[in-house]
Amino acid sequence: MTERILFTNARLLDPASGLDRAGELLAENGMIAALGPDLARDGLDEDVHIVDCAGCCLAPGLIDMRVQLREPGDEHQETLATGAEAAVTGGITTMAMLPNTAPPIDDHALVEFVGRRSREIGRAAIRTYAAATKRLEGRELTEYGLLAEAGAVAFTDGVRAVADALVMRRALSYARTFDLLVVQHPEEPSLSAGGTMNAGEIATRLGLSGITPAAETIMVERDIRLVEITDGRYHAAHVSTAGAIDAIRRAKARGLRVSCDTAPHYFALNETAVGEYRTFAKVSPPLRSEDDRRAVIEGLKDGVIDAIASDHAPQDQESKRLPFASAEPGIVGLETLLPLSLELYHNGSLPLLQVMRALSQRAAEILRLPGGRLKPGAPADLVIFDLDRPWRIDVAALHSKCKNAPYDGRPVQGKVTRTVVGGRTVFGLDA
């Protein structure tokens, strides 16, 4: 029997078509069947299920293109199931996890494992990157063709850069064989080694060794040269510096197949958040200067930065309650991705549709995933949120197993009220 759900009384937001108006959306058997200001009711069965959105925004479900889940290997920090639960709480309907698990995802059997678990869990869809090099060691390429056939969305060494220029050249070149994407953690390790926070006045005052923004710029600029000679597809993850954003702006202007994302902490915070050695503000790459933070917002404005990803990186207390240099980097972000991104709208930096484009449509396009837009035939992966509702982030209430976020008590606006995956409600605020 056909399953029909009618979402009424919604503000429909579709960045791909520029749609922003009151209307309704009909989902049928997990797919979007129709949408518009006033759908005809004649053909509908009596048993159509009606969801009243109460004037809330209805947009394509968020697609988070960079998360770390700790399964297999470190399930005490996060499992695929807890990650998927946190994701739907945050309005995320699809996420792409990094391969830096234990063992790392460098074999097609592990890609298939993630796919199977994702279907069993049945919350947000979990897709995975495969390792760009065997054991994430940066030396030998993995089986890109077979891994892609198994379902890997792209290739990356996760939180490590593919440092060797020849290996990166071969990765881009070999990936080009199958028209696959290589995602880089853009940080030149010989420059960042030993560093713990952004190089500058604050690091000097705290007596912490710094990571120069040039570590990021140099790697992005190098990679762009390699894209040029390989005709590869390249994505720079979590860019944080004005220099890297400039380099990508120029590469795009030259028509190279280059894209990038950033994470909320790179526009919501700057290096001052480290304060007096707050390890919850330790991330990789580090929080940067105010000038860099502004450059990230500029990059989002002019579209050079394609996507916003949570960069979700769960770390337990034992990994964070340490002297700053010894603490692990990372911030959990699945449940704060939307409200922190909506700050850009509420403070007048970006139009609403542009924020939503960076949260769904662009990631879907870059990873060639089916969602990310409201149109008939697309999967009914939806987020419904109250755009203006004010609330305070409470890290203790996060569904993620780890609570390492520097946002406790931060007032934000915009709350997810319902998340729908394949037409099925997987999260309801009042449910």
Added chain:
Amino acid sequence: MDSGAANDPFPHRHLLGIEGLSRHEIAFLLDRSDVYANQTRGAEQSTLLRGCTVINLFFENSTRTRTSFELAAKRLGGDVINMQAQTSSIKKGETLIDTAMTLNAMRPDVLVVRHPESGAVQLLSEKVDCAVINAGDGSHEHPTQALLDALVIRRRKGRLEGLIVAICGDISHSRVARSNIYLLTNMGAHVRVVAPRTLIPAAIERFGVEVSYDMKKGLANADIVMMLRLQTERMHGSFVPSIREYFHFFGLDYAKLAVAKDDALIMHPGPMNRGVEIDTEVADDIDRSVIRQQVEMGVAVRMACLEALSREARTATAP
């Protein structure tokens, strides 16, 4: 380098590569090869190279090419000396040019040279008075292999012009691929190269070939499927992640062959890596695989090359 009369069908002193040969010169060598291929062996011992000395100078291991040249020279009645780098003074540190000068002093008529470095055979040819045949230099050229491949194709298909030839595998490092590309494009065949991008050299499309990263596209409607050997040192993560992946996407099996013409021929310069670039059944398919004929034609082609390059020596030694 040209030395013959205006109507000389092969006015070259050496055979260093296919590049630079005209269509007529290639056709001439193939025609002469055809004559030798049709001769019944042992009917009458040829005396064409009587009194001529051919030195096989191999700086790289080879069984089939060296044996093939040796047989060719002997069938033409010539004297053959085989020199392997391992047993010669090269091992003792002599430079390539010193070796060339030493051999030159022995007044050979033809030097057949294989060397692991591109350009080494040409360098040697500039220092000696005799004819030099390149039996493979680095990743540069292997002209007699391309000629024998062309001979096999021509004898089976009746022509080269207009045929679709897919050359598959390690194009980057292959001298066989380069010589075949020069020869086949010159003779009017349509050549495709098919490999993962890591094994496709820069600017190869400037050689007049079509590039494909997909066997199903590259083999579509092909008349000839030419497989290349993948060196083991390239298989484990550097150019190709694994043998498993390489065979899955680029190894020739019946599924991939199905898109080629029904009567497509399968070729391989040998030695084959069964289960890496070619499926065993396909390699041994007596209807499609002409891999053994390639070896057979090798001798005829080398006889034709020795004949063409020894004319000066023969006129000088003629009674």
